[in-house]
Amino acid sequence: MLIQHRLLAGLLYVGALVSPASSLAAGLTIESWRVDDKVLWEEVLIPAFQRKHPGLAVKFAPTAPTEYDAGLQQRLSAGTAGDLITCRPFDASLNLYKKGLLERLDGQGRAQLDDFPASAKLAWQTDDGRETYCMPIASVIHGFFYSKKIFAELNLQPPSTEAEFFRLLEVVKSQGKYTPLALGLADQWETHQVIFNGMGPAYWQGEAGRKALISGKKKLTDAEFETVWTLMARLRTYLSKSASTQTNADSQSLFGLGRAAVYPAGSWDIGPIRAQSLDFGAFPPPVPKAGGVCHISDHSDIGIGINPRSKNKEDAYKLLTWMASQEFADLYTNKVTGFFSLSNHLVPVLDPVAKQMMDWRKSCASTIRLNAQILNRGRPTLEADFWAVHSQVLAGKLSPAEAAAKMQASLNHSAK
Structure with a gap:
């Protein structure tokens, strides 16, 4: 009996040591084709988010652009994909949604999409516009x-x-x-x-x-x-x-x-x-x-969605909410030069050529x-x-x- 108590106590002690670390290690993972954004996420965006949510681990895990679409669908189907999914515009992401591989974001009492105009959401909606499955992030201008x-x-x-x-x-x-x-x-x-x-x-x-x-x-x-x-x-x-x-x-x-x-x-x-x-x-x-x-x-280029099979869905929504904020819009627009926030937030653009191009929206x-x-x-x-x-x-x-x-x-x- 004494041996059983000691064994149980030992297991509880090991569990106490392992559980927090395992939870932290799991954290959130973001899937993306934007390999050039890795340093930005690791050195700027994730630290900014963690100042609002200390202790919530986030990993940015990009795949080469030419390999992203096929690899992502395989991982989503197998249940091994990350918690948040960087979304290409229109059919590439719509096809994933139709297969049940992206979470529906509207109609759930959540407010993440409120900061975006209807035109920005078009690239990540069903053809009839009734369902939205990715939140807009940025567009590019020609x-x-x-x-x-x-x-x-x-x-x-x-x-x-x-x-x-x-x-x-x-x-x-x-x-x-x-x-x-x-x-x-x-x-x-x-x-x-x-x-x-x-x-x-x-x-x-x-x-x-x-x-x-x-x-x-x-x-x-x-x-x-x-x-x-x-x-x-x-x-x-x-x-x-x-x-x-x-x-x-x-x-x-x-x-x-x-x-x-x-x-x-x-x-x-x-x-x-x-x-x-x-x-x-x-x-x-x-x-x-x-x-x-x-x-x-002014082409919608990049959005963000949630893996419906994520085990950290509530935390994923926390990150999604932050990505709808003024802070994120400012950071992304000015750190990923030439990618313009699709939100309603007024963003001061620092690069002079980027500002020129964004200002075309006022006259064109x-x-x-x-x-x-x-x-x-x-x-x-x-x-x-x-x-x-x-x-x-x-x-x-x-x-x-x-x-x-x-x-x-x-x-x-x-x-x-």
Whole structure:
């Protein structure tokens, strides 16, 4: 009997030692594809959160972007995924939700989503808008960077219209010292996400054209879409001689080293260009004619959700609540330069180029990438076809009319 009491006491003592440590070790784990954010989370965001919730351990566990989607679904299905899930916009996350792999966040008396406008939640809702499964974090904005040194040397000003844009490219080309446009065709995605989706909304009238395409009231062969491929074909003469093999990294380097006047970019490029010590500014996509409405692609990029099988769900909601706060919006916007908070909080943006781009929201109509919602369904995806077609137009291998017909055929096929 004495031995049994001693054994029980020993087990209780060991349990007292082990339990707190085990609980702390478990903590919360965040799944993400944002490998570049690891230091930010570990050195800035997690410590800030823990000042509000001392003792609550948080681990940021990113996966390489190319491996994230498949690996995450496997882990969620197997019950081994983290507690919080960084969400890609639209179908990638919607498909997880439909399989029961993401928690529904609205309709539960919780207030995390109250600090976000309806437009911000669109990327993480069901098609009918009735269910929300991820909380918005940040968007990215498309535009053009320009070298202040080259513009001053050639007496150029940032353009506001299509005519002014091509006039300045022509000046740079005729001068012969610099590449007018730092745009490569090797990676293909830039031609779609930055050029087509950046310049195009001013021609198809942003959200009106996007929604008309979804409803079937408009086709990609209509003039407002084909005109954008015509515009893209005109850009060919202003690319570098090695554009066909030029990657996005090459374009960044070409511009960052001061050898190109204009770089079509996304706000996510601010940090890499800033690291090259170049003095640069930004201008929004030009309008077709003077007096036209400016449109920007203000694309919802990243959200956060909860694993419905998390064993630490209440703690996960604590972190989610903090991520909806003013403090998080300030930290994320200014530490992940070029990723703009989607919350209603007023955020002072410190980087001057990031501030320029965020301020476009005040004077330009905002839209998202043309095929991001609904249209990208089917295999092969419309996105993949867009990449190939745009690059062929810029390489002179496909006419604008051929591009429009090819993409409408692709859209018809994906809709079946």
